[in-house]
Amino acid sequence: VGNAxxxxxxxxxxxxxxxxxxxxxxxxxEGREALAxxxxxxxxxxxxxxxxxxGAGKSTLVDRLISVLRSRGKSVGVLAIDxxxxxxxxxxxxxxxxxxxxxxxxxxxxxxMATRGQLGGLARAADDAAVVLDAMGFDVILIxxxxxxxxxxxxxxxxxxxxxxxxxxxGDEIQAIKAGIMEAADLFVLNKADLPGAEEAESHLSTLVHxxxxxxxxxxxxxxxxxxxxxxxxxxxxALSKHAAHLHESGExxxxxxxRARHGLFERLHDLTRERIQRSIDAHADLQALVDAVMRxxxxxxxxxxxxxxxxxxxxxxxxSDA
Amino acid sequence: VGNAxxxxxxxxxxxxxxxxxxxxxxxxxEGREALAxxxxxxxxxxxxxxxxxxGAGKSTLVDRLISVLRSRGKSVGVLAIDxxxxxxxxxxxxxxxxxxxxxxxxxxxxxxMATRGQLGGLARAADDAAVVLDAMGFDVILIxxxxxxxxxxxxxxxxxxxxxxxxxxxGDEIQAIKAGIMEAADLFVLNKADLPGAEEAESHLSTLVHxxxxxxxxxxxxxxxxxxxxxxxxxxxxALSKHAAHLHESGExxxxxxxRARHGLFERLHDLTRERIQRSIDAHADLQALVDAVMRxxxxxxxxxxxxxxxxxxxxxxxxSDA
Numbered sequence: 065v066g067n068a069x070x071x072x073x074x075x076x077x078x079x080x081x082x083x084x085x086x087x088x089x090x091x092x093x094e095g096r097e098a099l100a101x102x103x104x105x106x107x108x109x110x111x112x113x114x115x116x117x118x119g120a121g122k123s124t125l126v127d128r129l130i131s132v133l134r135s136r137g138k139s140v141g142v143l144a145i146d147x148x149x150x151x152x153x154x155x156x157x158x159x160x161x162x163x164x165x166x167x168x169x170x171x172x173x174x175x176x177m178a179t180r181g182q183l184g185g186l187a188r189a190a191d192d193a194a195v196v197l198d199a200m201g202f203d204v205i206l207i208x209x210x211x212x213x214x215x216x217x218x219x220x221x222x223x224x225x226x227x228x229x230x231x232x233x234x235g236d237e238i239q240a241i242k243a244g245i246m247e248a249a250d251l252f253v254l255n256k257a258d259l260p261g262a263e264e265a266e267s268h269l270s271t272l273v274h275x276x277x278x279x280x281x282x283x284x285x286x287x288x289x290x291x292x293x294x295x296x297x298x299x300x301x302x303a304l305s306k307h308a309a310h311l312h313e314s315g316e317x318x319x320x321x322x323x324r325a326r327h328g329l330f331e332r333l334h335d336l337t338r339e340r341i342q343r344s345i346d347a348h349a350d351l352q353a354l355v356d357a358v359m360r361x362x363x364x365x366x367x368x369x370x371x372x373x374x375x376x377x378x379x380x381x382x383x384x385s386d387a
Numbered sequence: 388v389g390n391a392x393x394x395x396x397x398x399x400x401x402x403x404x405x406x407x408x409x410x411x412x413x414x415x416x417e418g419r420e421a422l423a424x425x426x427x428x429x430x431x432x433x434x435x436x437x438x439x440x441x442g443a444g445k446s447t448l449v450d451r452l453i454s455v456l457r458s459r460g461k462s463v464g465v466l467a468i469d470x471x472x473x474x475x476x477x478x479x480x481x482x483x484x485x486x487x488x489x490x491x492x493x494x495x496x497x498x499x500m501a502t503r504g505q506l507g508g509l510a511r512a513a514d515d516a517a518v519v520l521d522a523m524g525f526d527v528i529l530i531x532x533x534x535x536x537x538x539x540x541x542x543x544x545x546x547x548x549x550x551x552x553x554x555x556x557x558g559d560e561i562q563a564i565k566a567g568i569m570e571a572a573d574l575f576v577l578n579k580a581d582l583p584g585a586e587e588a589e590s591h592l593s594t595l596v597h598x599x600x601x602x603x604x605x606x607x608x609x610x611x612x613x614x615x616x617x618x619x620x621x622x623x624x625x626a627l628s629k630h631a632a633h634l635h636e637s638g639e640x641x642x643x644x645x646x647r648a649r650h651g652l653f654e655r656l657h658d659l660t661r662e663r664i665q666r667s668i669d670a671h672a673d674l675q676a677l678v679d680a681v682m683r684x685x686x687x688x689x690x691x692x693x694x695x696x697x698x699x700x701x702x703x704x705x706x707x708s709d710a
Contacts, residue, residue, distance in 0.1 A: 096687075096689045099687055099689065100687045100689070100690060103684060103686075103687035103688075104684050104685070104687075106684065107684055117441060118440060118441075321682070322682045325678070325681040325682040325684075325688070326678050326681070326682065328681070328688045329677070329678055329681050329688045329691050329692060329695070330664075330665075331688075332688045332689055332691075332692040333664055333692040333695055333696065334657070334660075334661055334664065335692075336692050336693070336696060337657075337660050337661075337664065337696070338657055338660075341653075341656060341657065341660065342653075354652070355648070355649050355652055358648040358649070358651070358652050359644070359645045359648040359649065361426060361427045361429065361430055361648075362427070363426075364419075364422055364423045364426035364427075365426075365648070365651040365652045365654075365655045366419045366422065366423070366655055367423060368652050368655075369652060369655040369656040369658075369659050370659070372652070372656055373656065373659060373660070
């Protein structure tokens with residue numbers, strides 16, 4: 065009984081945690097076995113999603129949040145998520161060099177994650193990594209996304225509290241994108257609040273927030289900050305604590321944890337079937353004939369998908385290895 | 388023989404085309420039956436993806452491209468894709484009001500598409516809509532995305548030619564995102580080229596392009612434009628024609644069409660299995676017990692997914708309705 069790797073993670077061994085996370089990204093059994101031991105130990109951390117348009121200063125804000133949370137005695141795990149694939153890895157890492165000021169601090173764990181060409185796999189990988197850090201005992205886990213899109217929405221859905229970072233003077237299109245994540249936001253940080261247009265942006269956000277306010281609902285704060293200087297960042301941490309308290313008192317924490325568990329199960333289920341379908345198609349040349357028929361436009365893709373499914377079911381009947 | 392709705396689409400009836408596209412978005416059988424008739428008639432259009440960071444002026448460029456393509460006698464279908472979900476629909480549509488100047492032109496079809504809460508469904512829906520417009524006889528289909536992320540990458544993968552729109556003076560983070568779609572770009576449009584920083588941005592892009600240039604490869608042009616005034620837009624259309632010719636001469640057109648067909652089949656296959664898994668879980672209360680165990684952290688999500696799959700296979704054995 066007991067998985068040695070998982071035990072080292074639970075004892076706080078950082079390289080072991082990094083290894084489990086990497087193995088889980090690689091969909092490796094070693095990772096899954098460790099996760100099975102870690103999962104029951106997780107569920108205590110406050111998971112905070114941080115998203116917003118490019119250039120809003122998310123990384124700088126995360127850097128400052130770490131400092132303030134540390135000064136308050138909290139340990140902090142950071143997952144910096146870049147769904148725009150391997151290409152941009154280098155550039156983003158550059159931008160995160162400043163976070164290395166925390167590198168010597170044992171109460172801080174920072175990891176960048178990027179897609180590895182697997183559709184939909186990033187939210188699952190981030191979820192797994194959050195479980196590892198949570199089980200390890202980090203009090204707060206910050207999940208930072210690089211942009212704003214469906215992927216980022218899927219990722220912030222993992223969070224108990226979501227910060228949407230905005231900036232003054234952004235064009236209409238950025239405002240529209242911001243509107244796309246309104247629903248997910250638990251608090252707004254108007255960063256670079258020393259720039260022109262801050263008043264206007266703040267009143268715009270406040271109007272949006274008040275439109276959605278209601279009896280017994282969490283009234284989402286709009287906080288001004290200048291992450292570059294650290295101004296306003298302690299107030300963001302205060303709001304996070306207040307939101308955590310609200311989640312627990314209102315029963316919302318249990319609901320969000322349950323949603324997260326349910327969503328995580330479905331994601332892994334879809335992942336598993338996706339892997340199996342791919343493996344079956346790779347292994348059976350006669351399925352390739354259907355792919356060819358679609359290419360030659362003799363068969364439409366829905367009809368072909370139906371036939372592939374029929375074949376997969378009959379294959380499963382003939383040889384048990386796919387079940 | 389013959390589907391009446393599909394026949395009306397092939398005869399150029401715009402409301403019927405809009406109806407088929409909506410039915411396909413709704414995953415309705417009526418849509419799939421029409422698509423089965425339309426699919427063999429598709430494969431002639433040049434499908435052009437247009438992506439780039441928020442604020443780069445993609446909508447304005449699309450508006451100008453329509454005018455130039457129309458003046459050259461080409462019919463144009465436009466799919467304006469917003470993966471950031473229903474919330475932002477209104478704002479984006481506002482931005483697209485200018486496109487209504489083409490509303491009276493029978494040679495132009497414009498449609499906005501947004502996710503309907505279905506993960507990964509937007510690329511499929513855009514693919515279906517492109518097949519409908521293609522079968523209808525539109526010469527060029529412009530697929531415009533609202534931002535830059537994995538969703539947008541999946542969508543531009545549908546295209547034969549992809550335009551990446553950049554703007555001068557964007558921050559490092561936007562540059563990094565742009566780097567994320569470098570691989571997908573067939574041509575770069577440096578829009579708002581009358582702004583300061585245009586020279587620098589152009590030389591940055593040219594350097595990136597030359598790094599990747601090689602014998603017999605398409606050398607990706609970097610074109611300066613001011614979409615607002617229309618300046619440089621005819622040259623973008625010229626480059627699109629040149630790229631189309633290159634695709635045909637090099638055999639790349641066939642390869643990209645084949646990739647598109649293969650990718651489309653896999654997407655629909657995953658969609659179908661996803662639907663079936665969801666339906667099975669909804670229908671069988673004993674599967675809910677596994678979901679509950681994950682929520683209570685008695686079972687990790689991978690172990691639970693394995694057990695659900697086992698159950699689905701045995702359900703399929705007992706009752707044929709899922710096969």
